Amino acid sequence: MTAVPIPSELELEMNSERSRWLRRRLLYLCVVGIVLTVLLDAPDIIHHLMGADRLHRRAGWIQAIECQLIVAIYAVTWSYARTRKLRQGPLLRLVFWMLITVALVELVGQRLTIEVLLPGTPVPVRAFPAEGGTSIAPMATPSPALLAGISAMLVLGFDHFLACLFMPWTVLEALRPACVLLVLLSLEVSIDVIGRRLPRGGLLLVPGLCCGLVPGLLICWWRFSRFRSGFRLRFESGQYRRLQTELTSARRLHEALLPPQRREGPIRLYYAYEPMRQIGGDLLFVHPASAAHPALSVIVLDVTGHGIAAALTVNRLVGELERLFAESPDASPDAILRGLNRYIALTLARHSIYATALCLHLDTRTGTLRWANGGHPPAFLRRADGRLEELGASAPLLGVLDADQFLEETPATTLHPGDVLLAYTDGVFEAVDPDGRQLGIDGLRRFVQEVCASDHRHEWPGRLLERVLRYRQSSVEDDTLVVALYPVT
Numbered sequence: 001m002t003a004v005p006i007p008s009e010l011e012l013e014m015n016s017e018r019s020r021w022l023r024r025r026l027l028y029l030c031v032v033g034i035v036l037t038v039l040l041d042a043p044d045i046i047h048h049l050m051g052a053d054r055l056h057r058r059a060g061w062i063q064a065i066e067c068q069l070i071v072a073i074y075a076v077t078w079s080y081a082r083t084r085k086l087r088q089g090p091l092l093r094l095v096f097w098m099l100i101t102v103a104l105v106e107l108v109g110q111r112l113t114i115e116v117l118l119p120g121t122p123v124p125v126r127a128f129p130a131e132g133g134t135s136i137a138p139m140a141t142p143s144p145a146l147l148a149g150i151s152a153m154l155v156l157g158f159d160h161f162l163a164c165l166f167m168p169w170t171v172l173e174a175l176r177p178a179c180v181l182l183v184l185l186s187l188e189v190s191i192d193v194i195g196r197r198l199p200r201g202g203l204l205l206v207p208g209l210c211c212g213l214v215p216g217l218l219i220c221w222w223r224f225s226r227f228r229s230g231f232r233l234r235f236e237s238g239q240y241r242r243l244q245t246e247l248t249s250a251r252r253l254h255e256a257l258l259p260p261q262r263r264e265g266p267i268r269l270y271y272a273y274e275p276m277r278q279i280g281g282d283l284l285f286v287h288p289a290s291a292a293h294p295a296l297s298v299i300v301l302d303v304t305g306h307g308i309a310a311a312l313t314v315n316r317l318v319g320e321l322e323r324l325f326a327e328s329p330d331a332s333p334d335a336i337l338r339g340l341n342r343y344i345a346l347t348l349a350r351h352s353i354y355a356t357a358l359c360l361h362l363d364t365r366t367g368t369l370r371w372a373n374g375g376h377p378p379a380f381l382r383r384a385d386g387r388l389e390e391l392g393a394s395a396p397l398l399g400v401l402d403a404d405q406f407l408e409e410t411p412a413t414t415l416h417p418g419d420v421l422l423a424y425t426d427g428v429f430e431a432v433d434p435d436g437r438q439l440g441i442d443g444l445r446r447f448v449q450e451v452c453a454s455d456h457r458h459e460w461p462g463r464l465l466e467r468v469l470r471y472r473q474s475s476v477e478d479d480t481l482v483v484a485l486y487p488v489t
Contacts, residue, residue, distance in 0.1 A: 014231050019088040021168050021227075023081055026095055029166040030078035033102070034071050036162075041067040059116045066109030073101050092173055099163050099177045106155050107184060111148045118144040145197035149189050149205045156181045157212030164216030168227060174220040178213045185209050247279060247308075254279045254311050257318055259286040263458070266364050267296050271483040272461040274469075280479030281310025282425045285321050289364050293330045298360040300376065300483055301340075302425040304353060310479070313353055317343070333359035333372035334410045337395060341374065344399035354399040358391070358423055360485065362415065367487055369421070370412045374398045377426050378441070382452050384418025388445060391421075420457055420486040422448060422464070427480035431472045439471055447471075460484050 041063055048060030077098045086094065160181055164174055186206050192198035255273075262269035271284055281303035289296045301317060303310045317340065324331060324339045331339075336359045344355055356376040362369050371379075375397035378390040394411070415421065429444040439447075447467045451460050461482040468480065 010232065010235055013235055014228070015088050017231060018168065018227070019086070019091060022088060022091045022095075023086060025166045025168060026081050026091060027078055029095075029163065030074040030081070030098075032166070033074045033162070037067055037070045037074070055116055059113045062109060062112045062116065066105055066113075069105045069109075070102055073098060073105070092169075095163065095167055096177050099159060100180055103156055103159055103181055103184060106159070107152050107188065110151050110155065111188075114144045114148045114151065118147065143197060145192040146202060149185075149192065149198060149202055152185055152188055153205045153209045153212065156185055157209055160213055161216040161219075164219050167220075168223060169220045170224050171217055171221045174217050178217070181213075182206065182209060250308070250311065251275075251279050254314070257314070258284050261458075262286075267362060267485070267487055268458065269298070269483070269485050270458045270461050271481065272465040273482075274465060274480045275306075279308060279311040281305055281307075281314055282427070282479040282481040283314045283317065284481060284483055285318065287321075287325045287329070290329070294364050295330060296362045296364055297325065297331075297333075297336070298362070298423075298483070298485060299336065300358045300360075300379075300423045300425065300481065301355055302357075302376065302479070302481075303355045306479060309353075313348060313355075316348075317355065332410055333361045333370055337372040337374050337398070341395075341398045341401065345402055349399040354397050356426070357398055360421070360423070362485070362487075364487075367415045368412060369415050370410050372410055375400075377424060377429060379421060379423040380445070380448050381413070381415075382420045382422065382448065384416060386449075386452075388448065389413075415485075415487050417487055420452070420460065420484055422460065423483040423485070424464075425479060425481045428464070428468050428482060431468045433471055434473050439468065443471075444468075457484060457486055 045060050045063045045067065048056045048063065051057060051060070077094060081091070081094060160174075160178055163169075163177070167174075189198065189202050189205050193200055193202055258271075258273065259269070261271070267289075269286065273282065273284070275282070283299070283301040283303075285299040285301065287297035299321060301314070303313045303317070305313075320340065320343045321336070324336055328335065337357060340355070340357055344353070348354070355374075357374045358376040358379055359372045359374075360369065361371065371391050372395065373379075373391060373393040374395040375393055378392040381389040381391060383389065391411075424444075429439050429441055431439045433439075447464060451463045451467065454460070454463070461484045464482050465480060
């Protein structure tokens with residue numbers, strides 16, 4: 001079965017806009033056609049009908065009938081297009097047949113008029129002597145066939161130019177009636193040449209009409225090119241503004257997943273978050289402690305990729321984390337990491353989506369900290385005396401290994417008053433300066449030492465993020481999350 005191509009949203013919108021434009025211009029063309037037909041034909045009709053010669057009166061009646069038929073064609077087309085909501089295809093066919101019908105009526109009417117006014121083939125007139133004995137030969141009257149051919153060439157060229165002046169055709173659409181008009185003129189001229197009513201030189205009327213069609217084709221090319229580029233610009237600008245509005249709403253929903261800053265209680269939690277775009281793939285998940293389960297669980301997670309796709313993945317992982325903690329409120333970090341790995345391996349890995357995660361489990365009574373790190377950048381544990389310790393990775397990227405092959409250790413340490421745990425995502429140490437140098441773990445360690453010189457621990461995440469952005473000296477190139485976790489006395 002052959003797949004049917006589905007037009008893009010841009011094509012659908014442009015076709016809809018162009019249909020309205022075609023309909024509006026067709027109505028204008030019909031009105032102008034009626035006005036021009038009456039204004040151009042009325043003087044000749046009146047002149048011929050008021051003539052004393054019978055042939056002139058007959059020519060006048062032929063012209064009057066021709067004028068009425070053309071006006072009727074324009075009027076019927078106007079009424080049909082006005083009362084029916086036609087789409088682009090039917091409108092183009094309607095214009096095509098209107099133009100061809102008008103051209104046929106004009107060709108027949110002008111041919112009959114010329115045959116009536118100039119019957120037969122002209123007879124050469126002998127030269128007569130003028131004063132002084134010089135012979136003067138009067139100019140011979142051109143044949144009716146030649147006059148009809150010249151008139152047909154001019155009329156067909158004008159009709160096509162008038163239609164191109166109003167109708168927003170493409171070059172191909174303008175060529176279709178042009179080819180038919182060329183065929184009509186070629187037939188008329190060829191019949192006259194074969195019947196010896198026109199010399200062979202009359203065939204030059206056909207290339208003459210070709211030259212007359214060029215201006216209309218150029219107008220169509222210029223106008224449609226401007227329309228297409230202008231419409232694309234307006235469409236993409238509108239799409240961009242709409243996307244920005246939707247992303248702003250999506251960011252509010254996405255940031256609603258982030259926990260509130262913990263400014264009270266025995267454990268404080270502060271963070272600073274800056275996505276690469278308005279929404280990103282970094283996540284901070286907190287499962288609060290309770291009387292039955294006095295441990296605070298914190299998960300810092302980073303999904304591969306950026307933007308909307310990463311944010312949608314984060315939403316799915318939040319649901320999985322909520323399920324895991326709902327089933328086991330006191331789940332250990334290694335159990336959470338295995339659950340996340342199983343979920344990603346079974347559902348997301350086939351789409352080449354993976355994640356890194358740092359799972360923390362802090363007992364609010366004893367200060368015991370247990371953690372599990374699946375491919376995540378090492379967190380820094382700054383002791384009260386200024387020493388920095390790293391909580392390195394103990395498992396690979398989540399989703400790389402099958403669920404039953406994933407093993408995870410759970411190291412432990414103790415957080416004392418004055419100790420601060422700083423966790424972050426890879427957007428921090430992968431920052432690149434204008435010279436192309438990456439910050440790296442060593443550079444980040446230096447920034448951490450500088451930031452931690454301040455006593456205001458709740459400001460450390462924001463200050464560290466500010467240092468990273470200053471180092472980069474450009475817009476955010478990756479989702480960036482910095483978290484500070486520490487106990488208070």
